[in-house]
């Protein structure tokens with residue numbers, strides 16, 4: 088599986104290669120059933136009784152939750168933006184701040200979550216504002232590391248909008264550093280990706296950092 092994730096078809100083929108659901112008609116159904124079976128097995132290995140009342144539906148619930156939390160694999164930035172790109176002469180910085188996100192770290196499959204700030208410099212075109220948080224979800228709803236999430240959001244905005252510059256800042260807390268491992272409750276991780284004039288022009292870069300830190 089590459090960093091962009093596999094397609095539903097590839098995942099279905101993988102499920103079929105295991106010999107399960109050879110004649111299933113629904114890709115989604117086959118994957119959900121196979122996921123639930125592995126979760127039932129995990130419960131057994133953890134010493135639980137998957138047959139007891141409270142756990143009977145847990146494998147299918149967890150399967151559905153995992154599919155929801157990784158639904159970005161079935162989405163693309165181009166699709167979510169659609170035709171919401173509009174000709175405009177406005178050329179100053181546009182920033183959408185404090186976009187909350189939830190992702191799963193690819194090392195432990197535990198949540199990391201926080202806020203994304205996105206800025207771009209229009210180059211004759213602006214994008215519908217809601218599409219920026221939608222782009223965040225396309226890449227956050229996958230197994231990720233924070234650095235790649237940051238870069239992928241910036242890459243997508245460049246590709247879709249061809250702006251004069253892009254800046255993305257991600258601030259996050261990682262549960263794998265909080266509830267296990269080093270058990271540090273108050274650290275936060277900040278990553279950034281800057282492109283075009285947001286990287287190369289000192290004044291623009293300063294404006295971006297000021298806005299990203301909530302100063303005017």
Ligand SMILES: Nc1nc2c(ncn2[C@@H]2O[C@H](COP(=O)(O)OP(=O)(O)OP(=O)(O)O)[C@@H](O)[C@H]2O)c(=O)[nH]1
Pocket residue numbers: 192193194231232233234261263264267268269
């Ligand atoms: N760079 C980066 N590292 C991450 C991210 N999420 C989790 N990690 C780290 O991935 C690393 C995996 O290290 P390993 O030594 O293989 O795994 P581990 O023994 O579980 O490590 P500890 O968390 O230190 O107990 C850890 O240092 C995690 O903090 C992320 O988004 N970016």
Ligand SMILES: [Zn+2]
Pocket residue numbers: 192193194195196197261263264
């Ligand atoms: Zn982790």
